[in-house]
Amino acid sequence: MADGNKVKLGLKSCYYSKITVTGGVISYATPVALPGAVSLSLDAQGGDVENFYADDIIYWAGAATNGGYQGDLELAYIPDTFRKDILGDTVDTAGLLVENANAVPNPFALLFEFTGDKNQTRHVMYYCTCQRPAVASNTKTETATPITETINITATPAGSAGYVKAKADSTATNWNSWFTTVQVPAYSS
Secondary structure, eight states: OOOOOSSSEEEEEEEEEEEETTTTTTEEOOOOEEEOOOEEEEEEOOOOOOEEEEEEEEEOOOOOOOEEEEEEEESSSHHHHHHHSHHHHHHHETOOOOOOOOOOOEEEEEEEEESSSSEEEEEEEEEEEEEEOOOOOOOOOOOOOOOOOOOEEOOOBGGTTTTTTEEEEEESSTGGGGTTSSOOOOOOO
């Protein structure tokens, strides 16, 4: 994979894929669009090396851990489909979208694309969870300025396979199907 980019210039094509876990096996639903991506910032978690000192030296250095990523996805507006599929909101008989304190959020894969100076790069975070977004808005003034919504996301390793994320450029064989199905790693022996 050689995308040839020197810089990242944009974010687009965000999708989520609801995860189902049956008998420890993860399966992914067909990805659903999250339109209006404004920004994505996920910081690496883990990575600390534990040093053990003996004989006045570092006698043993533990392996760094990969705890995934944590951060924010800012959208123009969080769609009701995401609220129902992932946050566990329900619709009552009168059509009210209801947030229930007893709802258990569903894990999901997050797919997105970065635009570079030469090429696009598509990404997937394999196992994400999120917190409920804040409720906020402002009054409209002389100008109508959109108010965005932010989801706090934690991306951790997916099951025993340990996949955290993957990326591909347009040379990948699965480029055209990237947003129609979650691309799970396949290795030849």
